Amino acid sequence: MTSYLLDTNAFSMALTDDPRLPKRAYTRMREADCLAVSVISFYEIGQKVRAGKWPEMAAYVRRLEQRAGSDGFDLIPLTATACLTASMLDWRHRDPFDRMIAAVALLETLPVISSDRAFDRIGIERHWST
Numbered sequence: 001m002t003s004y005l006l007d008t009n010a011f012s013m014a015l016t017d018d019p020r021l022p023k024r025a026y027t028r029m030r031e032a033d034c035l036a037v038s039v040i041s042f043y044e045i046g047q048k049v050r051a052g053k054w055p056e057m058a059a060y061v062r063r064l065e066q067r068a069g070s071d072g073f074d075l076i077p078l079t080a081t082a083c084l085t086a087s088m089l090d091w092r093h094r095d096p097f098d099r100m101i102a103a104v105a106l107l108e109t110l111p112v113i114s115s116d117r118a119f120d121r122i123g124i125e126r127h128w129s130t
Helices: 008-016 023-031 040-050 055-061 064-070 080-088 096-108 117-122
Strands: 003-006 034-038 074-076
Touching: 003 008, 003 023, 003 096, 008 023, 008 040, 008 055, 008 064, 034 040, 034 096, 040 055, 040 064, 040 096, 055 064, 064 074, 080 096, 096 117
Parallel strands: 003 034, 034 074
Antiparallel strands: none
16 A cells, blocks of 8 residues: 655645646655645645735635545644654754654654655655656
8 A cells, every 4th residue: 555645835736626636746645545734734734824925725725624524635634742852853854844844754653755854864765756
């Protein structure tokens, strides 16, 4: 069974059929048995829409959970273990959203579909264009 955790950017690209999503990442997503998203991505999207930093997602934010469900994404809830793992990661990366996604990937032993090379520094298997 092939499963992946999508980071927030990959998730948003999948939802919006963004043509910038690399063909290789799209193919992996299409052929996967399971695509998962940490619910922290919902918070990240909402925060950025509210702050005016991600206007492209404003049209999706109100129905994000329903859309994710209808598109077949498995939602991974936040847990105390994930929060503690994220806070204790020996990783200089300060983005709290990426830290939570990394913790979920490690705890669930899921490779990540992400353009962010920072995940490579802590041994998380990452897929994008290569």
